[in-house]
Amino acid sequence: DGFVMGEGGAVLVLEELEHARARGATVYCEVSGYATFGNAYHMTGLTREGMEMARAIDSAIGHARIDGSDIDYVNAHGSGTQQNDRHETAAVKQSLGTHAYKVPMSSIKSMVGHSLGAIGAIEIVACVLAMANQVVPPTANYETPDPECDLDYVPRTARALKLRN
Numbered sequence: 001d002g003f004v005m006g007e008g009g010a011v012l013v014l015e016e017l018e019h020a021r022a023r024g025a026t027v028y029c030e031v032s033g034y035a036t037f038g039n040a041y042h043m044t045g046l047t048r049e050g051m052e053m054a055r056a057i058d059s060a061i062g063h064a065r066i067d068g069s070d071i072d073y074v075n076a077h078g079s080g081t082q083q084n085d086r087h088e089t090a091a092v093k094q095s096l097g098t099h100a101y102k103v104p105m106s107s108i109k110s111m112v113g114h115s116l117g118a119i120g121a122i123e124i125v126a127c128v129l130a131m132a133n134q135v136v137p138p139t140a141n142y143e144t145p146d147p148e149c150d151l152d153y154v155p156r157t158a159r160a161l162k163l164r165n
Contacts, residue, residue, distance in 0.1 A: 002080045006113020010121035028128045033064025046083055050090030057095035064165070068096045071103055072163045073136055075127045076153070078107020079114055082146065089149045104161065106154040110140040131163045 020027050037056035041047055061068055077088055093100045108126045115122060130137055135158050142155035 004080065004109070004113040006109070006115045006119075008112055008115045008122055009118045010125040012121055012124060028132055033060045033062070033066070035059035035063060046087040048083075048086060048090065050087045050092075050094055053088060053091030054094035057091060061095070066165060069099045070165050071096060071099070072161065072165050073127075073130060074103055074105040075123050075130075076105050076107040076139075078109050078139065080107075080109065085146060086148050089151055092151065100151055102152075104136045104152050104154045104159060106137050106139040108137055110142065111137070134160060134163055136161050136163070 014031070015025075017027065017030060035056045035058075037052050037059065039047075039052045041052070046052070061071070074092055077084060079085070092103075092105065096103060108123060109119065112122065126137060136154050138156050138158045139153045140156060142153055145153075
């Protein structure tokens with residue numbers, strides 16, 4: 001029920017695949033696409049429709065050269081605020097269409113809180129570990145759904161699932 005502050009950090013090592021293989025490194029994943037988008041709408045506020053986030057999702061999918069139907073899991077920003085959660089739900093629906101209702105979506109912030117500047121790296125590590133272990137992390141303490149947030153948020157219990165993207 002709302003925003004919970006957290007503390008933490010994560011370090012990622014990004015390198016060319018050939019270099020990692022040559023030195024015998026364990027490769028946990030390959031970044032095949034990414035995107036960022038900002039609109040200067042408000043310092044922390046978001047538009048309700050989710051257009052900005054949908055553009056970033058669409059751009060990342062295009063950059064990865066995959067289709068939205070190839071997405072197996074969405075790691076939600078999931079800050080626990082009504083404004084953000086509704087924005088994010090709308091964005092995923094816009095980008096993935098009816099496939100959005102089939103894709104599990106969860107937020108690790110429900111377990112570790114929001115560490116602000118560090119949370120992006122922490123969430124990437126959580127996604128990499130989810131793929132490595134073939135398990136979708138739960139949205140802990142998810143009890144009372146918002147009617148406008150009607151996707152599969154993996155409430156309370158992790159779920160085994162084949163994850164590729």
